[in-house]
Amino acid sequence: MLSRPLTALLAACALVAVLATTACGGSGGDRSLVHVPGDVATITKAVDRVAPGGTVLIAPGVYDEQVVVGKRDVTIRGEDRDAVVVDGGGRRPYGVVATADGVRIENLTVRRTTFYGVLVTGLHDENGPSAHDGQGYTHLDPDKFPPVQRFSIDHVTATDNGLYGIYAFDANHGVIRDSYASGSADSGFYVGQCRSCDILVQGNVAERNAVGFENANASDSVVIVGNRFSGNRVGMTLISNYQEAFTPQRANTVVGNLVSDNQQADTPEQATGGWGIGLGISGGQDNVLLRNRITGNVRAGVLLANTEDLAATGNTFTDDVLTGNGVAVANVSAARAPASGNCVTPAAAPTLPADLLADCHGTQPTGTLPAVDVPAGTSFLEVAAPPAQPSMPDPGERGPLPATVTMPDLDTIPVPAADLLADLAGTAQGSS
Amino acid sequence: MSDTPGISRRALLLGTGGVVAAAAVAAVGTAVTQGGPTTSTTTDRAPGVRATGRTQAGVARPATPQRQALHAVLRLGGGADPGPDLRSGLAAAGATILRLVSGPSDELPDGPGDLTIHVGLGPGPLAAIDPTLPAATAMPRFAGDDGIPAGRDDGDVLVALASSDGTALRPALDAVVASLPGATTLWAEHGFRGPGQGTIARNPLGYHDGIIVPEGDDELDENVWLAHGPLAGATVCVLRRLRLDRTRFAALAEGERDRVIGRHADGRPLSGGGPTAEVDLQAKTPEGAYLTPARSHARAAHPSFTGSALMLRRGYAFDRGPLADGTADAGLLFVCFAHDLETFVRTQLRLDETDDLMPFTTPTASGSFLVLPGFDAAHPLGHQLWA
Numbered sequence: 001m002l003s004r005p006l007t008a009l010l011a012a013c014a015l016v017a018v019l020a021t022t023a024c025g026g027s028g029g030d031r032s033l034v035h036v037p038g039d040v041a042t043i044t045k046a047v048d049r050v051a052p053g054g055t056v057l058i059a060p061g062v063y064d065e066q067v068v069v070g071k072r073d074v075t076i077r078g079e080d081r082d083a084v085v086v087d088g089g090g091r092r093p094y095g096v097v098a099t100a101d102g103v104r105i106e107n108l109t110v111r112r113t114t115f116y117g118v119l120v121t122g123l124h125d126e127n128g129p130s131a132h133d134g135q136g137y138t139h140l141d142p143d144k145f146p147p148v149q150r151f152s153i154d155h156v157t158a159t160d161n162g163l164y165g166i167y168a169f170d171a172n173h174g175v176i177r178d179s180y181a182s183g184s185a186d187s188g189f190y191v192g193q194c195r196s197c198d199i200l201v202q203g204n205v206a207e208r209n210a211v212g213f214e215n216a217n218a219s220d221s222v223v224i225v226g227n228r229f230s231g232n233r234v235g236m237t238l239i240s241n242y243q244e245a246f247t248p249q250r251a252n253t254v255v256g257n258l259v260s261d262n263q264q265a266d267t268p269e270q271a272t273g274g275w276g277i278g279l280g281i282s283g284g285q286d287n288v289l290l291r292n293r294i295t296g297n298v299r300a301g302v303l304l305a306n307t308e309d310l311a312a313t314g315n316t317f318t319d320d321v322l323t324g325n326g327v328a329v330a331n332v333s334a335a336r337a338p339a340s341g342n343c344v345t346p347a348a349a350p351t352l353p354a355d356l357l358a359d360c361h362g363t364q365p366t367g368t369l370p371a372v373d374v375p376a377g378t379s380f381l382e383v384a385a386p387p388a389q390p391s392m393p394d395p396g397e398r399g400p401l402p403a404t405v406t407m408p409d410l411d412t413i414p415v416p417a418a419d420l421l422a423d424l425a426g427t428a429q430g431s432s
Numbered sequence: 433m434s435d436t437p438g439i440s441r442r443a444l445l446l447g448t449g450g451v452v453a454a455a456a457v458a459a460v461g462t463a464v465t466q467g468g469p470t471t472s473t474t475t476d477r478a479p480g481v482r483a484t485g486r487t488q489a490g491v492a493r494p495a496t497p498q499r500q501a502l503h504a505v506l507r508l509g510g511g512a513d514p515g516p517d518l519r520s521g522l523a524a525a526g527a528t529i530l531r532l533v534s535g536p537s538d539e540l541p542d543g544p545g546d547l548t549i550h551v552g553l554g555p556g557p558l559a560a561i562d563p564t565l566p567a568a569t570a571m572p573r574f575a576g577d578d579g580i581p582a583g584r585d586d587g588d589v590l591v592a593l594a595s596s597d598g599t600a601l602r603p604a605l606d607a608v609v610a611s612l613p614g615a616t617t618l619w620a621e622h623g624f625r626g627p628g629q630g631t632i633a634r635n636p637l638g639y640h641d642g643i644i645v646p647e648g649d650d651e652l653d654e655n656v657w658l659a660h661g662p663l664a665g666a667t668v669c670v671l672r673r674l675r676l677d678r679t680r681f682a683a684l685a686e687g688e689r690d691r692v693i694g695r696h697a698d699g700r701p702l703s704g705g706g707p708t709a710e711v712d713l714q715a716k717t718p719e720g721a722y723l724t725p726a727r728s729h730a731r732a733a734h735p736s737f738t739g740s741a742l743m744l745r746r747g748y749a750f751d752r753g754p755l756a757d758g759t760a761d762a763g764l765l766f767v768c769f770a771h772d773l774e775t776f777v778r779t780q781l782r783l784d785e786t787d788d789l790m791p792f793t794t795p796t797a798s799g800s801f802l803v804l805p806g807f808d809a810a811h812p813l814g815h816q817l818w819a
């Protein structure tokens with residue numbers, strides 16, 4: 001028998017269980033507000049104490065723990081975003097993981113985990129989340145592990161995490177907002193494996209990651225607006241991936257983002273050699289891109305490729321600024337899955353090959369990007385610290401998260417300035 | 433596949449697993465005479481392998497492949513409609529197989545030993561019977577296929593024989609071919625395997641091969657056998673005769689070789705774990721490089737990237753001596769089984785794009801076949817095709 005081990009060392013709750021046996025249960029606890037460390041010493045104990053719908057309020061300090069929030073409608077909130085730090089110590093897999101509906105994670109920093117800083121997922125068992133367990137001989141079964149509903153990640157800083165900074169998969173109806181991610185050896189932000197996701201990704205900064213923002217197999221109603229994905233090795237990707245459920249990736253709305261200068265050397269390397277790319281679409285389909293500023297990426301502003309037999313098709317770019325890149329758009333799709341129907345209006349130049357956009361309605365010609373020397377990576381634990389990040393204003397009294405996300409009015413979102421959110425980004429401040 | 437202490441598959445391979453392992457190795461050893469002449473008594477022959485049942489022998493049973501094999505690819509005699517002739521020919525071939533494996537015969541005076549013979553049909557005859565049959569469509573051309581000589585990539589019938597006794601193969605093959613009227617041999621390859629337990633043995637590059645395969649009835653049912661309908665118990669076999677540039681591979685530093693494969697020669701994944709551990713596709717160095725290298729064979733071939741079944745691989749080494757240019761016509765006769773043709777096709781297309789092992793291989797023959805469901809005296813070989 002294949003062993004299909006839980007390779008991800010997902011003993012989060014098992015670990016917790018030594019301290020408090022009910023910590024991973026869905027109930028228990030009766031307090032609507034628990035202070036850490038005022039009432040209990042650890043965030044985990046606070047989650048144990050808090051009632052569903054309650055709040056865990058964390059005072060400044062470094063918390064050497066990993067926290068699983070398996071209780072409905074709980075808010076995990078730091079009193080000071082930069083000074084409340086959940087630290088993985090370079091050896092714990094997770095920072096804060098939400099496996100219940102309606103969880104808010106806000107105003108804190110998560111750093112130095114070996115896998116994920118913040119994770120929201122419906123895929124979990126009594127041992128905690130099971131992202132990437134086994135090696136894909138089996139799949140997420142969405143019937144067995146229905147997506148978590150309603151989540152909010154707001155004003156969270158995730159830095160120096162081994163794989164992903166802030167990650168949601170098998171999750172619907174959520175917001176990732178005004179957050180920051182750096183130093184991820186995979187991607188700073190990752191939204192994956194959902195259909196009719198109803199997820200908003202807005203106002204975030206990703207820098208010094210292998211990839212700034214990644215979407216694998218998250219489709220329809222994923223709205224990505226007003227983010228800064230600059231100063232990574234690759235700015236953002238929209239990809240289909242057979243290793244996970246719900247291929248192909250399709251129909252995201254990407255508006256008003258800054259995706260610039262993605263050839264940052266002082267980051268972990270992108271494991272397949274990615275470098276100098278603004279937006280990569282691999283086997284992604286029917287994505288709508290409006291008024292993004294995609295500039296200064298030395299190899300390509302936009303790169304089209306296939307994922308195995310899944311072609312990049314039907315992606316449309318309208319009124320984007322695509323200047324100052326090695327080429328504006330490149331197509332490197334293999335012959336077995338040729339790109340087609342990818343249209344750029346107004347037409348952008350140069351492209352690879354030169355006639356790539358001549359007729360965007362049919363099959364499109366393919367070229368080869370010139371090889372480049374990619375600089376060696378920096379350890380994720382040694383990537384530069386983020387500049388000071390603003391704390392979240394006191395939200396006052398709030399009810400549970402709503403059933404669906406209120407999306408911004410996209411018509412009002414212009415092409416962003418070249419210095420969008422620059423005050424929050426180290427790479428924009430001459431420290432690169 | 434866990435590394436059970438004491439009797440792990442590695443221990444059996446290396447004979448270091450203590451008393452239990454040593455005994456198992458000795459038992460395997462009795463079926464394989466080393467160099468010396470085979471004796472003519474029947475008593476020391478390997479135990480027989482059941483020929484009848486839901487599936488044909490030699491695909492998944494015996495669990496440890498016999499160390500000698502002969503794969504023959506045939507062209508059927510003329511006739512636009514292979515139907516009636518093929519139907520009776522297959523039935524006759526099946527009867528011959530049952531005769532050969534049931535006891536001493538003219539061809540095999542010492543009896544069959546552990547001889548297995550299975551038969552498959554290529555896309556030509558399958559499409560003529562019914563173009564919607566599994567594997568009735570020919571494979572696409574893969575990288576390097578243009579160099580395959582004519583007649584070596586479009587066979588009609590596969591007859592695959594395996595035995596501990598290499599001398600049993602040719603007489604048995606001739607008898608089976610003779611029962612198929614008008615059939616001629618397009619190509620045939622004698623293959624051999626190193627010692628091993630289960631499907632794991634060293635391949636011609638010196639690496640343990642056959643580590644990650646479906647094992648046990650559940651995994652075989654899920655990945656290898658057609659599950660439903662009249663063809664339940666059939667499977668799709670792909671043969672690729674891959675000449676290997678072993679000299680160039682061996683000239684690489686050991687670490688470089690390991691990075692091409694994604695494992696050490698004894699099977700240990702570069703991502704950690706014992707010799708039968710699965711590779712970890714996500715694990716990275718702190719600097720962001722994959723521990724199972726981005727272009728390693730183990731990553732490239734991994735079924736998760738193509739959403740494929742896990743194929744059963746039971747390949748054999750071949751060696752035909754020097755070519756005109758002095759290099760060896762030697763390598764791996766790659767043999768795999770899966771419940772659809774797409775599993776191989778999608779994987780090979782991916783290998784062509786992302787596998788650093790492929791530049792060391794040259795395809796010299798190729799074929800895909802539907803290995804027919806099992807048969808017995810009452811249910812002739814191939815009768816399900818006309819069900």
Ligand code: HEM
Nearest residue numbers: 635639640641642643644674730733734735764779780793
């Ligand atoms: C001469 C050519 C080849 C050699 C020397 C070779 C060798 C190996 C070795 C050493 C391994 C690792 C051990 C193992 O898991 O068994 C392996 C794995 C594998 N190979 Fe090959 N191989 C060759 C060609 C192919 C081809 C043509 C395919 C299919 C198109 C293939 C499919 C696989 C698969 C599916 C695995 C298991 C991957 C996993 O799940 O970890 N190989 N091969």
